[in-house]
Amino acid sequence: NAGVTQTPKFRVLKTGQSMTLLCAQDMNHEYMYWYRQDPGMGLRLIHYSVGEGTTAKGEVPDGYNVSRLKKQNFLLGLESAAPSQTSVYFCASSSTGFFYMNTEAFFGQGTRLTVV
């Protein structure tokens, strides 16, 4: 059981380039999330999805787009990368939302992105 898998694990981009990060989960989870982690900032939510075909903005959505065409996949796109987007990106999934249900999040291993 792979859980949550992120690809790629590392990437270096030049300013202005575009790329897509892929997150795949095999737990049939409805909810999926993209976070970024920066030193001293903890994890900040970029975008999330509450089911196939849905997406919503998190705390720091600017400069990113997402798509959830298949239930098991959640894609994070950077259309025109900027140095401020240098970060470690984590994907997570959960079976339900967190407020009403006592569920946990499952995380991928992260993608370390550097924009030069």
Next chain:
Amino acid sequence: SQQGEEDPQALSIQEGENATMNCSYKTSINNLQWYRQNSGRGLVHLILIRSNEREKHSGRLRVTLDTSKKSSSLLITASRAADTASYFCATAFYNQGGKLIFGQGTELSVKP
């Protein structure tokens, strides 16, 4: 910010000692969770405590929740070098829908 705030930001102890980390939040919650992150890895769920619970145990972990003070603590007893990691509290707030919001974390170093 409605996210959890953790204290201390960094903690260094000797193997065998206990480690206590604290988390405070600002609005009503239904549950609060703690996660561990080893260097360079993803987060791993440790324990969840419901708002109607005051204390919960899992192995060497003890979590308390004080909803009147809007705070939680994570105690790791008899720490080991392998406990060296960052620890995060996380919760969902009613007006934030189904999203999980994380604190900034406590970096724990356990010296052998």
